[in-house]
Every structure is written in C-alpha cells, then in structure tokens.
Amino acid sequence: MNERVASLLQEIEAFGKANDARVTDRSQKMLNITPETGEFLSILVHLQPAKRILEIGTSNGYSTLWLADAVSGNDGIVETVEKNPEKVRLARINFGRSGLSRFIRLVEADAAEVLAVAADSTYDFVFLDSERTEYLSWWPHVLRVLRPGGLVVYDNAISHKHEFEQFTAAVRRTPSCSKCLVPVGKGQLLILKHRDPA
Numbered sequence: 001m002n003e004r005v006a007s008l009l010q011e012i013e014a015f016g017k018a019n020d021a022r023v024t025d026r027s028q029k030m031l032n033i034t035p036e037t038g039e040f041l042s043i044l045v046h047l048q049p050a051k052r053i054l055e056i057g058t059s060n061g062y063s064t065l066w067l068a069d070a071v072s073g074n075d076g077i078v079e080t081v082e083k084n085p086e087k088v089r090l091a092r093i094n095f096g097r098s099g100l101s102r103f104i105r106l107v108e109a110d111a112a113e114v115l116a117v118a119a120d121s122t123y124d125f126v127f128l129d130s131e132r133t134e135y136l137s138w139w140p141h142v143l144r145v146l147r148p149g150g151l152v153v154y155d156n157a158i159s160h161k162h163e164f165e166q167f168t169a170a171v172r173r174t175p176s177c178s179k180c181l182v183p184v185g186k187g188q189l190l191i192l193k194h195r196d197p198a
C-alpha cells in the first residue's frame with residue numbers, strides 16, 4: 001500500500017470514530033470496519049486472488065479502499081453499493097483522493113435491486129457490511145452471483161451474533177458451501193462456494 005492510501009485510510013478511520021461518537025442518528029454514522037478487518041480482507045483478496053469484488057454497504061468508502069488497494073494488485077475492480085446519497089458523496093470524494101478510482105465502481109442503489117439483476121457467477125469475492133435483517137433474503141442471490149470457488153465475507157458476525165442466527169442456519173442448509181467464523185474485528189463470517197457442488 002502506498003503512503004497516500006495509508007494516510008487517507010488513517011484519516012477516514014479517525015473521521016469515522018469522531019463522527020460516530022458525536023451523532024445519534026444511526027443513518028449518519030459511518031460504522032467503518034476496523035483496520036484489522038481491512039488487513040484481513042486485503043490478505044484474502046491477494047490470496048484468492050480476486051479480480052471481481054462486490055461490496056454491499058460502502059458508507060464513506062473506508063472498507064472499499066482496503067478492497068480496492070488489494071484488488072489493484074490483481075488488476076481487478078470493486079463494485080460497491082450504497083443507498084444513502086450523503087455517504088455516496090463522501091465516498092466519491094475519498095475515492096478521488098485515493099488515486100484508486102479506476103479500480104472502483106460506485107453504485108448508488110438499494111442492494112436488493114443490484115443483486116436481483118446481477119448475472120450468475122460474476123464475482124470472485126463478495127463483502128457484506130450492510131442491513132443485517134436483509135441477509136437471509138439476499139442469500140440466494142449472493143450465492144448465485146458468486147462464482148464456484150468464490151468467497152463471501154460478512155462483517156459483524158460476532159458483535160451482532162444473534163442477528164445472524166437465522167441466516168447461518170440457512171447457510172448450514174446450503175449444500176454447496178462451507179463456512180467459518182473468524183474473530184477479527186467485529187467477527188468475520190467466511191463462506192466458500194464449492195467448485196464442485198455436493
């Protein structure tokens with residue numbers, strides 16, 4: 001990671017913490033992933049190696065920049081979806097400042113609409129950090145848009161464990177994948193879509 005991206009990430013992290021301590025309206029909070037989660041996602045993207053990434057829940061672009069920096073090494077792209085116009089505005093500024101814009105496609109939309117029209121087996125890697133109440137209804141689409149051998153990561157799987165119960169039960173019933181909970185940041189639920197469905 002170059003110095004420009006590293007110092008921008010530190011700045012966005014500090015902004016997010018100060019903002020989230022100050023505002024009470026949840027929709028105005030940035031709710032960024034932890035830096036350790038960013039490092040973890042970055043290693044996963046490098047290892048896979050992922051070229052097509054879908055992120056749901058951009059906020060002001062902190063996690064997107066971790067993903068974009070990693071995918072730039074694979075000559076790939078991150079498509080990131082955010083429905084809040086003010087957060088889209090902030091993310092656009094941050095992407096411009098990062099020098100990584102050519103590795104990012106920012107989509108202002110509801111994720112349900114994006115998932116519904118996305119083609120099958122499009123993505124190597126999907127990162128979800130969004131409306132947890134929707135994860136169960138989005139799951140068939142997430143699985144469908146992921147290529148065989150692809151990886152999905154869900155943030156907050158430990159911090160909001162109870163909100164994942166129905167969803168993880170559905171994943172357990174899905175024959176073509178395996179899952180693993182990793183205690184990094186707020187808890188990362190990793191789901192691998194098998195190459196050869198059982």
Ligand SMILES: C[S@@+](CC[C@H](N)C(=O)[O-])C[C@H]1O[C@@H](n2cnc3c(N)ncnc32)[C@H](O)[C@@H]1O
Pocket residue numbers: 030031032033056057058059060061062063064081082083084087109110111112129130131134
């Ligand atoms: C936890 S924040 C994302 C933080 C971001 N991943 C980061 O670490 O910098 C969740 C974001 O998801 C967005 N969101 C919630 N429901 C959504 C939906 N249905 N479609 C698109 N974005 C949504 C919210 O507006 C919010 O900005």
